[in-house]
Amino acid sequence: MPTTNSSTAVNRLIAALPGPERQRFMAGCEPITLTFGEMLAEPGTPLAHVYFPTESFLSLTTMMNKGSRLGVMLVGDEGMMGFSLLLGVDLPLLHASVLGPGQALRMETAPFCRELKRSAAWQHLLKRYLYVMLGQLAQAAACNRFHLLEARLARWLLLAQDRAHSDCFHVTHELLAQILGVRRVGITKAASMLQRRKLIRYHRGDIRILDRGGLEASACSCLRLDQSLYAQFLESTR
Known part of the structure; x- marks a missing residue:
C-alpha cells in the first residue's frame, strides 16, 4: 500500500x-x-x-x-x-x-x-x-496452532506494514513475543532468519521491510486468505 x-x-x-x-x-x-x-x-x-x-x-x-x-x-x-x-x-x-x-x-x-x-x-x-x-x-x-513462527512473523510484519503505510515501524521483540504468544527467544531467532535473508532490517525495535515480495513468499497462506476476504468485502460495498 x-x-x-x-x-x-x-x-x-x-x-x-x-x-x-x-x-x-x-x-x-x-x-x-x-x-x-x-x-x-x-x-x-x-x-x-x-x-x-x-x-x-x-x-x-x-x-x-x-x-x-x-x-x-x-x-x-x-x-x-x-x-x-x-x-x-x-x-x-x-x-x-x-x-x-x-x-x-x-x-x-x-x-x-x-x-x-x-x-x-x-x-x-x-x-x-x-x-x-x-x-x-x-x-x-x-x-x-498450525503454522511455524517464522511464517507467522512474516505475515504479521506485512499486516503491520499495510496499516502503517510505511516500510518502517517500531515494535520490540518483547512486544512481538506477547502478540504472537511465544517466548522472546523465538522471536529473536525468527527475526534473525528474516534479516539474514535480507527481507527485513531490525535494530532496537525499529523494523524496515526491505523485500516485500520475499517476505510474502515467507509468510503463511493466512496472509492471502486475509487479503482475499477483505477484497471480497470491499467489492460488496461498492
Missing part, C-alpha cells in the same frame, strides 16, 4: 459510505492524534468512544494466564475499534491499544449508536465488516 499523507488520509469504512451520509457522519467525528501505547479499550469498561484510524493502527489483544496478552488482530484505516456496539453491547471483550501512532477520527458512543440506527448504509457496511473480522479471527486461531 502507498504511504498516506495527512492531507489525504481517510478511513476506508467511512469513505465507503454514500456521499451525504459520509458528510453527516464526518461532521460528528473528532480528529485526534493517538500516541504509542495509549489504551483505548479494556474488557469490562464501557466504551466511551469508537475510533476510526486514518494514519494510526491499533493492536487488539486478549488477556491470558499470569497477565500476558495474545494478539488477536490489527486495525488500521480499513476498520474501526468499537465493533461490539454493532451487536448492541458497549462492553468490549478485547484490549485495544495504539501500536502505530498517528491520526484517527473518533466519535462518542451515543451519537455513533444513533447514527447506526438512522443509517441503513452504515448497517449494511458494518455487518459485512463484522463478517470479515469473524473470518480473520477464525483464521488467526488456525494460524497460531
Whole structure:
C-alpha cells in the first residue's frame, strides 16, 4: 500500500459510505492524534468512544494466564475499534491499544449508536465488516496452532506494514513475543532468519521491510486468505 499523507488520509469504512451520509457522519467525528501505547479499550469498561484510524493502527489483544496478552488482530484505516456496539453491547471483550501512532477520527458512543440506527448504509457496511473480522479471527486461531513462527512473523510484519503505510515501524521483540504468544527467544531467532535473508532490517525495535515480495513468499497462506476476504468485502460495498 502507498504511504498516506495527512492531507489525504481517510478511513476506508467511512469513505465507503454514500456521499451525504459520509458528510453527516464526518461532521460528528473528532480528529485526534493517538500516541504509542495509549489504551483505548479494556474488557469490562464501557466504551466511551469508537475510533476510526486514518494514519494510526491499533493492536487488539486478549488477556491470558499470569497477565500476558495474545494478539488477536490489527486495525488500521480499513476498520474501526468499537465493533461490539454493532451487536448492541458497549462492553468490549478485547484490549485495544495504539501500536502505530498517528491520526484517527473518533466519535462518542451515543451519537455513533444513533447514527447506526438512522443509517441503513452504515448497517449494511458494518455487518459485512463484522463478517470479515469473524473470518480473520477464525483464521488467526488456525494460524497460531498450525503454522511455524517464522511464517507467522512474516505475515504479521506485512499486516503491520499495510496499516502503517510505511516500510518502517517500531515494535520490540518483547512486544512481538506477547502478540504472537511465544517466548522472546523465538522471536529473536525468527527475526534473525528474516534479516539474514535480507527481507527485513531490525535494530532496537525499529523494523524496515526491505523485500516485500520475499517476505510474502515467507509468510503463511493466512496472509492471502486475509487479503482475499477483505477484497471480497470491499467489492460488496461498492
